[in-house]
Amino acid sequence: MPGRRVIYRIISLILALLSFALAATPALAQSVRAAADSRATDSADNAMPVEVLTRRRAALLARLEPGIALLRSADHRSLHEHPQDSDFRQDNNFYYLTGLETPGSWLVMFKPERGPGKLLLYLPERDPAKEVWMGPQLGPGSEVTELTGIEAVHPASEFEAEIVRRLAQPEAFREYPQLYLPLGEGAESTREIVELAVQARRSISDLGTPLAELRLVKDSVELARLRRAIAITVEAHRQAMKAVRPGMYEYELEAVVEYVFRSHGAERVGFPSIVGSGPNSVILHYDRSRRRMEESDLVVIDIGAEYGYYTADLTRTLPVSGKYSPRQRAIYELVLATQAVVIDSVRPGTTFWELERIARGHMRVHSKGLCGGGGCDRYFLHGLGHWLGMDVHDVGSYATPFVPGMVVTIEPGIYLADESLGVRIEDDLLVTEEGHEVLSADLPRSVAEIEALMGQAAEPVGRR
Ligand SMILES: [Mn+2]
Structure with a gap:
């Protein structure tokens, strides 16, 4: 989806607190393209591998100065009133480092001057x-050590006595001078610690920045999960292409999309689904889905399944009738050609800034009067793309040059409000040594491919 770098908190779908049915195995990664096979595997295959968690924590500690780093997990919503707590989702950084979905927990990391760091949960x-x-819950004990590779696991009730008091002790400054806390995303969770640190005259460094730098480059487990989320989202787009017809409501199309997500094992949507037809096609974050679609409309479908805490983000723009009008086709093909030029330029060393320049230049030069006197780039109303990962607009500085292992979206668009004509095309790319891999390559993009798939009969969804 386009736009500001907002963290999309999620529509609630039922999530058991201890669902570890989230992970990806190497076998899973290989089977990702077989959409028919993209069903949830059982939880035994799905725990986050301990060696991956250990590597992430070591990489983080290597980036820190000697000091103490504190990270709090997400909290319960009111547990007593809502025992199912269905919209609980773990804090991304806490999940990245522990693989745990337990609320109300703390991860404490000691980085000494020399020698290995010390970790406490x-x-x-x-x-x-x-x-x-609620069923069995995870508590302090050896099973947590097995899941996380962290030896020292204590009751949360001891956190205050041990850690908070320690922060206030002057001698702790000498051994561990820095205090790292998340100051951006997740900052509110450590407000009390911040107040305490201020009282003790300790300065605070941001833990979010080094974590964001790590999360920019995806490891094998992250890539497997992203591939799975993308495969599910590709399948949802294909089903939507077959289902759309004049007279259908936007919410019916949204239901097809989210049925495919859930029935292929996605836990939830990565962001509210955008299904915007006609006048709604030019509203960048339209997510109400209430309109009845008309034959002459275009419909922008911007969706992403979330799988194992990783989200896809793919957009296609379809003619409701099944055939683009000459005018719709001309605008569509300009956006498509712009996207193709940009995709060709995705490689290590480039930046979003550079790609944006290429996109707008191409769009302007090839506008041929399509958008009146000026170039169509005047109607390209949002950024060209963004980092993709645990958040749809993932963490990390947008000035960072691309390196292999980063995952980006490329999503040019043209929005002509006077004509109720909006077109956006978005794909997800992995930066590789050689250049890039289009992770969503299986999803039809050209006019001919889309019209051909739209001509196929819709598949029955559920029991209708
Ligand atoms: Mn996007």
Whole structure:
């Protein structure tokens, strides 16, 4: 999806607190292109590998000065009123470093001057009364060590006594001078620690920045999960192409999309689905999906399944009738050609700034009066692309030159409000040593491919 770098908090879909049915195995990565096979595997295959977690934590510690780093997991919403707690989603950084979905927990990392770092986990103690409602919960114990590779696991109730007091002790400054806390995303979760640190006259460094630098370059597990999220989203787009017809409501199309997501094992949407037809096609973040689609409309479908905490982000723009009008086709093909030129330029060393320049230049030069006197680039109303990962607009500086392992979206668009004509085309790319791989290459993009697929009969969804 286009636009500001907002963290999209998610529509609630049912998520059991201890669902580890999230992960990807090497076998899974290979089978990703077989859409028919993209079903959830059982949880035994799905825990985050301990060696991957260990590597991430070591890489983070290597970036820190001697000091103490604190990270809090996401909290419960009101557990007593809503025992299912269905919209709980773990804090991204906490999940990245622990693989745990336990709320109300702390990860503490000590980075000494010399030698290996020390790690502590604090988890809420198990509560038999709650487990009657929620099922077995993870609490302090050896199973947490098995899942995370962290030896020291304590009850969260001890966190304050041990860590908070330590922060206030002057001698802790000498051994561990820096105090790292997330100051951007997740900052509110450590507000009390910040106040304490201010009282103790300790300066605070941002833990989010080194984590963002790490999260920019995806490891093998992250890539496997992204590929899976993208494969599911490609399948949803294909089903939407077959289903769309004049007279259908936008929400019906949205339902087809999200049915495919859930039935292929996606836990939730990575962001609210955008299904915008006619006048709604020019509203960049339209997510109400209430309009009845008309034969002459274009419909912009900008969607992303989330799988194992990683989200896809893919957009196609379809003619509701099944055939683009000459005018729609001309605009569509200008956006498509712009996207192709940019995709060709994705390689290590380039930047979003450089790609944006290429995109706008191409669009302007090839406008041929399509958008009145000036170039169509005047109607390209948002940024060309963004980082993709645990967040749809993922963390990381947009000035960073591309290196292999980064995942980006490329999404040029033209929005002509006077004609209710909006076109956006978005694909997801992995930066490789040689250049790039289009992770969503299986999804039809050209006019001919899309019209051919739209001509096929819709597949029945559920029992209708
Ligand atoms: Mn996007």
